[in-house]
Amino acid sequence: MEVKIMDTDPKLSVDEVQLKAHASNWEEAIQVAAKPLVDGKKITNDYVTAMIDSVKKLGPYIVIAPGLALGHARPSEAVHQTGFAIATLAEPVKFGNKDNDPVDLVVILASTSDTAHLSLLQKIVMFLNDSQNLETLRRAKTREDAKHIAEQINGGDQ
Template sequence: MIETWINKEFITLNLDVKTPREAIEMASEPLVVAGRIELEYINEMLMNYKEAGPYFVLMPNVAIPHAQAESWVRQNSIAISRLKTPVYFGNKANDPVKYVFILAAVKGEDHLKALSFLSILLDDKKFFEKLEDAKNPDEIITYIDSKRKEALENV
């Protein structure tokens, strides 16, 4: 499930960006390089931000940009960036953003299981400690993997 969404190439630590636009573009870049999304998907996320505002800063310090443009998504993916310097997106309750999770889901599939697992991660303090302290993407992948196994056992 989730292991097909995230791989270590999609994790960027200490991303050096100054604006929300840069953060969304740069955090998405590995997905473009890997052929998971088309460039248009990035434009759609930026458009969504421009039109609807920063509602996708869903919890303190965490932005989860996404768009309803699934035709530009080739394969279900999540890219994770830790920002070198927090960036203000304009969300009063949850600014500044330190972590960006780019969410790209293929249309017409059932994503409930994968997103339920993402929800478990978002609610996991240890995951964010790991994200904060990790020296390389492998540490984060290893943690996600152990969490995934734990979640499977508890079902």
């Protein structure tokens, strides 16, 4: 029997923020953005596959704003711990969303249940709703920039 880690108040770590990552297409953009969660054993590769399969089946619905994709899939055994990761892309990629392509910012959201991600989603939405934060994120280049972004999203905590 596998033990789930409690998701009391998930935080974004500096290692889950990738800046100017490289991806040649939308599938690779999802894989690259999700890599810190896979490496941290918060999700498995099955969750990455589920996110990609969702877009193939339902279309590019995850592109929720100009240049911004929110990768996610249904909670499953492939999610060991609720979390999220952010990747800015060095070169934008097309997801097939005529209104919001190309995408240069990919946020991955993974949840262990239908409700475990709500506080996390609220943090990221509050951050992304501020156009100044979006510009700061898109201009970020260094690990120090990534640390500042993580602290801001976490409400001052890192």
